[in-house]
Amino acid sequence: MSETLDLTLKVWRQEGANAPGRYVEYQLKEISTHMSFLEMLDVLNEQLNEKGEEMIAFDHDCREGICGMCSLMINGQAHGPDSGTTTCQLHMRRFKNGDTIVIEPWRAQAFPVVRDLVVDRSAFDRIIEKGGFISANTGNAPDANAVLVPETVQETAMDAAACIGCGACVAACKNAAAMLFVSAKVSHLSTLPQGKPERASRVQNMVTQMDLEGFGNCTNTEECQAACPAEISVSNIARLNREYLRAQLCSKE
Ligand code: SF4
Ligand code: FES
Numbered sequence: 001m002s003e004t005l006d007l008t009l010k011v012w013r014q015e016g017a018n019a020p021g022r023y024v025e026y027q028l029k030e031i032s033t034h035m036s037f038l039e040m041l042d043v044l045n046e047q048l049n050e051k052g053e054e055m056i057a058f059d060h061d062c063r064e065g066i067c068g069m070c071s072l073m074i075n076g077q078a079h080g081p082d083s084g085t086t087t088c089q090l091h092m093r094r095f096k097n098g099d100t101i102v103i104e105p106w107r108a109q110a111f112p113v114v115r116d117l118v119v120d121r122s123a124f125d126r127i128i129e130k131g132g133f134i135s136a137n138t139g140n141a142p143d144a145n146a147v148l149v150p151e152t153v154q155e156t157a158m159d160a161a162a163c164i165g166c167g168a169c170v171a172a173c174k175n176a177a178a179m180l181f182v183s184a185k186v187s188h189l190s191t192l193p194q195g196k197p198e199r200a201s202r203v204q205n206m207v208t209q210m211d212l213e214g215f216g217n218c219t220n221t222e223e224c225q226a227a228c229p230a231e232i233s234v235s236n237i238a239r240l241n242r243e244y245l246r247a248q249l250c251s252k253e
């Protein structure tokens with residue numbers, strides 16, 4: 001297998017949220033198969049910079065699959081062809097010499113394009129903000145086993161807490177629904193004893209904000225689960241629906 005790749009990239013370029021966008025084609029030669037996808041984009045940007053052309057804007061931070069910033073639609077797949085993998089963890093050995101790679105931003109009304117491949121995901125921040133606080137005493141750190149939590153509950157909460165807020169679930173969904181993201185955040189807190197006191201108001205407020213932000217409705221296609229780099233399960237969506245129904249039925253208003 002060749003250690004380098006010659007590639008054609010078709011990259012979405014857009015100067016701002018209200019500017020018209022277009023695909024621009026770039027030729028890249030001798031890209032190492034050991035590079036990550038973002039390193040490959042770095043090489044392209046260096047070449048553009050040397051030619052005095054505008055570099056391609058794309059989001060990234062940790063480059064370790066933790067922060068959820070890297071957000072690219074690669075050949076029509078959120079985060080590219082590997083399951084359970086963020087764009088920053090995708091390697092060029094996954095592609096073949098002579099491949100054409102189409103790179104786009106997330107497409108969703110609630111994620112407007114900022115520039116090129118960067119979208120504004122602050123809608124997620126506003127949903128989190130609406131989730132509010134949990135009732136935890138401040139002061140000294142509590143003893144490790146002061147509140148006993150069954151192992152199955154711990155695992156459910158920790159699996160949900162793995163969500164990195166990348167937005168791939170929204171980008172992969174034909175309805176641009178944010179149910180997987182919201183369900184992960186609701187499950188993370190509602191399953192643990194510390195998150196129980198505000199559980200009804202939390203789910204109601206987060207779902208209300210999700211709808212206000214313009215995300216679509218879930219129609220159970222499960223594309224979100226397939227695209228999620230943190231492998232968040234759609235069983236969390238079922239839990240979200242149960243939590244929401246419970247909150248509505250038990251509401252004092
Ligand atoms: S649920 Fe998965 S795809 Fe959606 S924001 Fe969280 S980590 Fe990303
Ligand atoms: S850059 Fe942080 S998850 Fe990809």
